Amino acid sequence: MSNPLRVTVWNEFRHEKIDPKIAAVYPHGIHEAIAAYLREQPGLAVRTATLDEPEHGLTEEVLADTDVLTWWGHMAHEKVDDAVVDRVQRRVLAGVGLVVLHSGHYSKIFKRLMGTTCNLKWREAGEKSRLWVVEPGHPIAAGLGQYVEIEHEEMYGERFDIPAPDTLVFVSWFPGGEVFRGGCCWNRGSGRIFYFQPGHETYPTYYQPVVRQIIGNAVRWAAPTAGPRVVYGRSAPLEPLAAG
Ligand code: ZN
Numbered sequence: 001m002s003n004p005l006r007v008t009v010w011n012e013f014r015h016e017k018i019d020p021k022i023a024a025v026y027p028h029g030i031h032e033a034i035a036a037y038l039r040e041q042p043g044l045a046v047r048t049a050t051l052d053e054p055e056h057g058l059t060e061e062v063l064a065d066t067d068v069l070t071w072w073g074h075m076a077h078e079k080v081d082d083a084v085v086d087r088v089q090r091r092v093l094a095g096v097g098l099v100v101l102h103s104g105h106y107s108k109i110f111k112r113l114m115g116t117t118c119n120l121k122w123r124e125a126g127e128k129s130r131l132w133v134v135e136p137g138h139p140i141a142a143g144l145g146q147y148v149e150i151e152h153e154e155m156y157g158e159r160f161d162i163p164a165p166d167t168l169v170f171v172s173w174f175p176g177g178e179v180f181r182g183g184c185c186w187n188r189g190s191g192r193i194f195y196f197q198p199g200h201e202t203y204p205t206y207y208q209p210v211v212r213q214i215i216g217n218a219v220r221w222a223a224p225t226a227g228p229r230v231v232y233g234r235s236a237p238l239e240p241l242a243a244g
Helices: 020-026 030-039 060-064 082-093 102-106 110-115 209-221
Strands: 004-009 042-049 067-073 096-102 121-133 147-159 167-173 177-189 191-196
Touching: 004 030, 004 060, 004 209, 030 042, 030 067, 030 082, 030 191, 030 209, 060 082, 067 102, 067 209, 082 096, 082 110, 096 102, 096 110, 096 209, 102 110, 110 177, 110 191, 121 177, 147 177, 147 209, 191 209
Parallel strands: 004 042, 004 067, 067 096, 096 191
Antiparallel strands: 121 147, 121 167, 167 177, 177 191
């Protein structure tokens, strides 16, 4: 194995500090639940970063040392400094992978990269969520069955105001009758982005083995690829041009 894939797990980490019910589910924060799984996976070097750290834990140095960033936020999207959003956007366009989780659909960085409102329907009623794998050959679906079930989740429903994904991997179904594009892939610049629906803060979703497996698959899929250096601007011809 060559160099490890460097993963930064970012979490807003506010609900867990102020709501005892949520702290009971994620005593060390959602980021630690996700990072704990990723740290056990071969070939990954995992760190965490949270909103209340200086520069939200996403300094130039940290981002320069990050291949894939995962993002969970909800109640404090507006507290994320625009300068940090600019910085993350630049890194994604340069090839860093971004895995956006659940309510991260409304984060500044996801809205910036999508260019749409990223709004959706929602309902918090502890419903079952069933995610159908609609692209079984996709690396993010590796090792899964036809569908994945989560016993209790927040309903997210269409319309989800996103640009049409480059690849749709999961379609989510809810008992209230709604469907949702619950696993979506995009390319932006040289970077890969995956959005994944599950992970409401009051449910133990990020301990469920199959959810962890999908996040692990997504992190590996989103890893930068060793493509050619991108060159822009005035360009000399590669062949002699005919006079005139
Ligand atoms: Zn939620």
